[in-house]
Structure formats: structure tokens, C-alpha cells
Amino acid sequence: MLTEAQFKNFKLLRDVRLPLGRLNVLVGPNAVGKTTVLEGMHYLLQLAAAKPESAIIHSGGLFLGEVAVDDLVAKPDATELELGAVLEDGRRFRLLARAATKEPQPEWGDLWFGKEGQETKLPLFCDDHAKEQSFFKGPREAELGSVVRLKLHAETLAAEHYSEEEIPGVGYDGEGLASVLQYLQGLRDGTLDAIERDLATIVPGARRIRALPARVRRREKQRISVDGQDFWADRSRDVTGARFEVEWEGLGWMPADQLSEGTLLALGLITVVRFDAPRLVLLDDLDKALHPVAQRKLVAHLRGVLDATPHLQIVATSHSPFLLDELRVQEVIVMSRAGARGSALRRLDEHPTSQKRGAYLRPGELWSLVGEGWVSEGVG
Incomplete structure (x- = not known):
């Protein structure tokens, strides 16, 4: 199971860590990055689903052509992005990609997998098929590519x-x-x-x-x-x-x-x-x-x-407090804009009054009452 998703300089998500349980529902105003979270997770985990002989070609299709790195990095100043997924045992599957900063410099990127300090690296567009197959063995055994x-x-x-x-x-x-x-x-x-x-x-x-x-x-x-x-x-x-x-x-x-x-x-x-x-x-x-x-x-x-x-x-x-009422408070992730810092998110149970108010309010009622402004408070 995944315990966390990580985003750096991916569209509105400049530095965001999403804690994950079995059921996770993102709420917040429009244009705050809820769909961007799903998009980033899907981009990353698709790489682990590619066939060994086409994995790098497949990854290039995600970030070149119709969807280039320059279209995905945070504007206006970022040139690199990072996407990551953390497994229960501490291993991470990460993508680091850089946009072309000037002609004719191409885009480039690397994939990483393993525990922190013990990660193995695979350059995107590598033509060493033996190295590809060795690298993707771990992500495939963890079934990271089983995503829709x-x-x-x-x-x-x-x-x-x-x-x-x-x-x-x-x-x-x-x-x-x-x-x-x-x-x-x-x-x-x-x-x-x-x-x-x-x-x-x-x-x-x-x-x-x-x-x-x-x-x-x-x-x-x-x-x-x-x-x-x-x-x-x-x-x-x-x-x-x-x-x-x-x-x-x-x-x-x-x-x-x-x-x-x-x-x-x-x-x-x-x-x-x-x-x-x-x-x-x-x-x-x-x-x-x-x-x-x-x-x-x-x-x-x-x-x-x-x-x-x-x-x-x-x-x-979701945008529905009625649906949230059927969730546990820790299953609700509230998103908010944080100005120039992009977007921020926190679990609803992190609100200072969630424990007290949770005794008599359902999660949807609590969200309707406290809103999203508190999420970006204290975000660096």
C-alpha cells in the first residue's frame, strides 16, 4: 500500500506531501489542484506499468510531445519537477524531470527506486535494456503500475x-x-x-x-x-x-x-x-x-x-459535504491556495478543533464550518 504521494514544482503543487490511507477524498475550492494530485500520481505510476522493452519510450511519451515538462512545471520560475510515491516499507518510486531551458538543450529526467540513501537510478531514454529490466523489477513486484x-x-x-x-x-x-x-x-x-x-x-x-x-x-x-x-x-x-x-x-x-x-x-x-x-x-x-x-x-x-x-x-x-458525512475525519484531505507558494493540503483531523467539534459534527459539517483558510497557515 502507498503511504504518501509527493509533489514538487508540479503545476500548483510546489511542495506537497499527501498522506494516504485506504480511502482518501480531496476537497477544496475549484482550481486548487485536486485533479492535479490525481494527474501527478497517474503520470508517475504509469511508468511502472510499461512493458520492459518499451518502458523508457513510454515515459518519454508522457513528458514529450503533447505533454512536455515545460507544460507541467510550476510557473513562472521552475524548470524541474519531482513526483514520488512511498510504500509501507519505506521504499520510494520517484521521477525527476527537467524542462529544456534553452535551445537545443533537450528535456531529461531520471527515475529512482528504493529506500532513502539506497535508491537505484535509471536515466529516462536509457538504451540499456538489461539495466531497465533490473530497475523495474522492484516497482513491478510492488505492483505500483496497477493504477487506473x-x-x-x-x-x-x-x-x-x-x-x-x-x-x-x-x-x-x-x-x-x-x-x-x-x-x-x-x-x-x-x-x-x-x-x-x-x-x-x-x-x-x-x-x-x-x-x-x-x-x-x-x-x-x-x-x-x-x-x-x-x-x-x-x-x-x-x-x-x-x-x-x-x-x-x-x-x-x-x-x-x-x-x-x-x-x-x-x-x-x-x-x-x-x-x-x-x-x-x-x-x-x-x-x-x-x-x-x-x-x-x-x-x-x-x-x-x-x-x-x-x-x-x-x-x-469531491465537493459534497453529504458524501463527506459518511467518511472518517482522517479520510478527508482539505486543499487550499497558499498564494505564491502554490497549493497546500492537510487532513481534516489536523484542524485545531477537530477533536472537540468532531464529537458532535460529522466531517462534512465540520468542513462546511471551518472551510479551507486554516490549511495554508504556517506553510513555509
């Missing part, structure tokens, strides 16, 4: 889908949910039954789920050769994919595109957690589109999943 980041969208979750993968998966925005449900329906290992029970608990009236064949139009590039020259043309073809429906008490079967946003988001999250669950789930807007009662049921469900899955951790963002 989600920002689910209802329309994408509800869409018909075609997958060429032997075992499909749910994407960052919810793409592929229909294919996963179809796969689980054929697998008949009890996972789909568990998803149905979970959904019925969170969304009253929901019953069974079924996946059905669907004609899906795919757009592809086709190469055409004329007089020795190659041209690429768009081509469309129909393939057999999947769609899904949910049975409702008293209403019968309803197609996915007629389900509420809250139902689709809950179903997408439940499916990700139940199906081939990663070790770490990073989730934007945990409360999105859910009624306060459903938010409370979702937290209860997630707590049950955490109890049944000892290796699982969840880091999420």
Missing part, C-alpha cells in the same frame, strides 16, 4: 462499443463499459451478479443487467497505392459490438441511453472496482450527479469493497 484514473462521462458509458481485445476494459472516460458487461455475461463467474447487487444497493429499483449485440460503425484508415505512391482514405464499416440494458422494478428493461447520469456513473465505477480491480483507483468527482442518499450508499459500498479487497486504495475528489 477515471473521469467518467455518462454519454460515453452508455455508448455501444466494439472491442478487439480478448479481455476488454473500461477506459478513462467510461468507454468500453458495454463490451466489459458483455464479457462478464459470457464469463458467468459471479462478477456480473455482484455488480447487479451493488447497483441495486446504490440506486433503488435497479435489478438485472444484460448485454446484447449491436451494430457499431467503425471508422478506419485504408491505404491506397496509386502509381507507386501511398494515400490514406477514411473508410467506414459495420461490426458487431455490444450494448446493454438495465431492468427496473415496475418498468422493465431500459436501454443504456435512457438511464440517468447518476445510474451510469455508479455502474461504471462499480464495474471498474469489481472487474480486475487495480491496486489504486484515482477518481475525479466521486459525487457527480448522485443524489445525497445515493452518495451515502456509494461510500458504504466502497467501504465494503475495501474491506473485501485488502490491496485496494482509492483517492478521489
